[in-house]
Amino acid sequence: MRSLVPILIAALIYACLTLVVSNSYYQLMLTLVLVWASFGLAWNIQSGYTGLVSFGHAAFFGLGAYTTALGQIYFDLTPWLLIPIAAVIGGVSGLLIGFPTFRLRGHYFALAMLAYPLAMLYVFEWLGFQELTLPIKRDAPLAYMQFSDPRLYTLVALAMLLAIVLITRAVERSRFGMALLAIKQNEAAAEAAGIDALAWKLRSIVLSGAIAGAVGAFYAVVLLVVTPPSVFGMLVSAQALTVAMFGGVGTVWGPLIGAVILIPVGEILNAELGARIPGIQGVIYGLAIIVVILVAPEGVFWTLRDRLRRGARTAAAMTPELSAPAAPLAPADTRPAGQPRKPPSGEILLSVKGLSKSFGGLKAVQDVSFDVHRGMILGIIGPNGAGKTTLFNLLNGFLPPSSGEVVFDGRNMVGCRPHVLCKAGVGRTFQIMRPFPRMSVRDNVRVGAYVQAANEQEAHHLAADAVNRVGLSPVADKMAAELTTKELRLMEIARALAGKPRLLLLDETLAGLGHGEADEVTAIVQRLARDGMTVAIIEHTMQSMVRLVDRFLVLDHGAVLADGEPEQVTRDPRVIEAYLGKKWVAHAQA
Amino acid sequence: MTSQVVENVLQALVAGLLAGAIYGLMCVGLGLIFGVMRVINFAQGDFMMLGMYAAYYLFLSAGIQDVFGNIIGPYVAILLSGPLLFLFGYAIHRFLISRVTGRRTAQLEGEGHFAQLILTLGVALVLQNGGLIVFGSVLASIRTPLSSSAWEIGPLWGDFISIFVNKSRGIAALISIVAMALLAVLITRTRIGKSLRASADNPVAATYMGIDIDRSYRIAFGLGAAVTAVAGGLLATNYPFHPYIGIDYVIVMYAGVVLGGMGSIIGAFWGGMTIGLVQQLSTLVLPTQLQNAAIFVVFLLIVFLRPQGFFGRMVERT
Known part of the structure; x- marks a missing residue:
């Protein structure tokens, strides 16, 4: 309510001005x-x-x-x-x-x-x-x-x-x-x-x-x-x-x-000069618009605000930096790497049957079938252009499949729009990150929470919790546009988490990250899975995934090439061929 | 009775084709700007208005009337207004529009669309009202003796039907078509035209190919202004005009461009032609005041049913 004060003061001043002005023409202008x-x-x-x-x-x-x-x-x-x-x-x-x-x-x-x-x-x-x-x-x-x-x-x-x-x-x-x-x-x-x-x-x-x-x-x-x-x-x-x-x-x-600025300028010009020079109002009006757009293309308010903020920031920069460097991320998973997790035992959460999608003559996804059990991490891998992202787009409703079924939790979701699938419990992130750049991290995540939250307060809690789970609390108030790639990736995960999904689709979440960064993100995904989240993650490099996933689904040219345990899939000659070419098959098996 | 109906329909059809040819040329001017730069230019109608006045003053005050006479003179003046408006459009882009397009706007909200819109709105306001100050509010027209005579086609169909083609409208339509053909050659055959099309299709790739896109944009803007101005001049030989006439036509132009499919120059011509036909044919069934309402309804229908227009390419994501 504090922020209402300037508006009420402005209104009061305006009301006083109204009472003082007796000239009916100027009064009309005020109206x-x-x-x-x-x-x-x-x-x-x-x-x-x-x-x-x-x-x-x-x-x-x-x-x-x-x-x-x-x-x-x-x-x-x-x-x-x-x-x-x-x-x-x-x-x-x-x-x-x-x-x-x-x-x-x-x-x-x-x-x-x-x-x-x-x-x-x-x-x-x-x-x-x-x-x-x-x-x-x-x-x-x-x-x-x-x-x-x-x-x-x-x-x-x-x-x-x-x-x-x-x-x-x-x-x-x-x-x-x-x-x-x-x-x-x-x-x-x-x-x-x-x-x-x-x-x-x-x-x-x-x-x-x-x-x-x-x-x-x-x-x-x-x-x-x-x-x-x-x-x-x-x-x-x-x-x-x-x-x-x-x-x-x-x-x-x-x-x-x-x-407040334009209307009186126009009206006064019209009154003073309109009779002698008809149209002068429009000319000045137009010129004012042109000048403002050239000087402040986003409008007076945003330009002034940015300038004031910048002023404040330079002032702050003069004083010694007091805030500690951003706190390190929450401790990574303590489980020794490589140790097999308990095998995913739960019932089937997502069942994909005969899913196909073609764009004109191009078959981007052909007859793909697989199951995702509750609590497991499924790695979907394949070379560029294998149809991985298209598959995700089919799963979360961005694209309607040409044929096939997507059964999520017992319901066939084919034809549902993305927000319906999101509400049903399918959250996703994007390969090419899609933050809301002019919102803070917290607000970005909050947008994701609304689908489950009954009110603002709950949305706030869900968002804070999700931000915390990916370890972004220290930067929660930064604008999304200021984040590093790793932080953006984590923020997208948090945004998906805030909607309390039961299945999380991660699209190349590790892309563009350095080695250390990729490990941090991997640790967070592992922790989510240990807490009971079911995850499907796309990646085109197998290396980072072997330790992370319970099962691999390998796509090539839109079709399933292999589906199985990591050890088994990485030795599959067809997979090696798809990745490295024929001559490496013998080499790898030697 | 029936022959009367047929005659009316044919007459409206001819009127539609004649008006459509001029509208088509007008739309091509906007289509160049919109197609190449994706800038919504509100001032396009006012460029047309400037073209009308330029032709008017060239004809009456610059001695063209004395040299070329009353029949050829107007058309010479109209064609000369093209280069003038090219320079004007070129300058407007160079000094104003280029500041809110291209690279500089990448970080702005909505990629600077807001800024472009309101900038051209500002330019439109200045031109309209400046026009009022400079030219006055009296209706002007470029009179040619041809506008009061007609060619008669017919009698056809056993003497019952004959169609009249107003001479000045017929010539205006012919000039439009020739201008359109020349422009098509310019766009498809010349180096400038190719660089314009490249800049329209993929500005980034065009830069890598060594094309100066800013220059392409300036040329497109100038050329667009010039083409619309010539169309305006042709229109002015048949209809009186005033400084505020731009607003009426800017809508017609956008309707035509969208109808034809954004980015397609020839499409814009057919779009404008369609608008002319709809406008004239609607007079057969609708009261004259609803002519323009009919244009908007057709426009909306097309946008909803076929947003890529008649000639737009469907870009399929692969």
Whole structure:
């Protein structure tokens, strides 16, 4: 709650300013700053946090504005009621628009969103709503939100903005916000960590559309006149985008800063020079945007913050380094290497039957069958291009198999999406690491915990526990982007562990590690297995694996080449041939 | 009765083809920029607007009218606006866009897409409003005596049907097609064109092959601006224009580029052609105000059903 103080102070100052200003033009400007800040925040909830840029928020804004106008003209309803109705309409249209549109990515999403408000613009013009004027209610002005004192509009807008700020912050701090940020930073990793990306994206666009609808409804009340270009037009969408990007995307402060700076500049220019030089507002506005993007491409907020932090860091560097070097990793496994573990006895956890996948003519995985018993470590090895990662992608739902079955814990999981498999107990890491780079280690891992955690507290505990199990507690507060390869590998394991998986799929976890580092990671994997975790690990070098695994599955050209105990597999002539070529077979057997 | 319907359909078809050829050229300009650099350029419509005014002033004030007369003059002015806009686009890329694309943006959020978007939005705002200051808000047009006369095709089908082709629209469409063909030769046959395509396909590999991608990008941006500007000039011989006209057409252009498949130059032309046809044919069944709504609906349908466009290549992961 401490962090609420600056926002409340800012609101209070703004309220005082409102009461002092008597000029009705400047008062309108004060109201509009809040309106566009609110709209920027609505945009931010969808585009800022998920990273899917929308050029179409005018659709929600316009629908909201027309809700008030038509509701008041045809049904004589009050805006006090129409604004919530507009929010509902905005939310529903968010769902209707989001559902098909989220299938698109990147530029396609942005461009498709552009089409919605513009199509609506023409439809509303065609319907004959070129210019609607809200009826003046002289008998009951308050009941119809028609204040004689313009300061009241500003205060209502301020209350609305505060509410939106609180909603945004609640989103930001909850699993909602974490899920969106995770999706933005790496959608595949988020899905593998148990996040239902589509569901969260839909929630964000519904919330965003609802807020935008309410803001549009209020805008109509303030201006009293609604025309299709003024509420559905491209400039409306651009306004949301501009204030948010100018101020900084993905933070509650961004749209606020953007609106406070840009809206008055534009309006004042328009008032002072607009009559003599029409368009000067737009020119200056455009120039301001260009300059800011060149100087601070991530927006004012992030640039200032980074600069302040850097300043703080240099200051800290001046004082002697006090913090001890990072504590060594938790003690490695004490079991002497090479000593056979108790043979995995448990029942079958994962059973793969006749699994195949082809991409066009290429058979990446052909008729692969194997079983994984509870508590065992299965090593999946094979030369580059053998189909190992494709096999994992089939197991955790990134790819649908062309044929075959994946039976996990008695259920056939073929066709399930990654987050469903994650919830069922399949955790995985990636060969090419997929951290959420702008989150701390703890938060990265926390994203993985949500799939099992009922609340924030439990997620926190699960994450802390997982971080501890891989020995990353000393660096838990570092940003993922600052970690070494080894730490990233461990963090990915922790992220998978936080979801309490029963089967852990590790994809080349030892790749790119030095000898000592690989041993540390190996020790951690062994410890996990001893604690009862079932592990399947991919590697293309056999050497590091021989001591680690209970059983090997060797793939070559997508098919199973050998399946058995390590001693047996390493002597198999076919395996040696696949790895070293024919002439080594005789050599190895000699 | 039926012959009337057939005549209307044929007339709309012809109108669609004529408009489509110009839209096609316009889309090719954007397709070059979008396809090569993957930058969403909001200012493309305003480049077109600049092209219109450039042709307008070249024709009226730079003496072209006196030298070439009223019939040939406009087209000379339009073609000359191309090089002007090439320089303009080249400079915009050199001094603005290049700062937020390429290597420098790798560490930015969303690989700098946010920055590119808002930068071109800023450029668009400056151009539109600057246009208003410089050119004024009065509708302008490049008048040619040809726009009030037509060729008659027909009578066909036993004297019942005849189609009229407005001369200036017909010539504009022809010039578009010739320009498109020249551009296709440039892209497929010349060294510059090859380096553009290489930079589009795989910027990193292109660098290893000794191609200066920044230069390729600048050329693509300039060329894209020039091509769209010429298309704008051709449009201006038939429709009046104003400084804010860019916004209307930037959507048409994106629709066309996506329809044709991003990265495909010829695809962008057919995409634009499709937009022209949809727009004109929709007038047969829809009220005129819904013409543009029809474009957006078709655009959305295509994006959902076939996001790689008509001509886009499916890139299959292996």
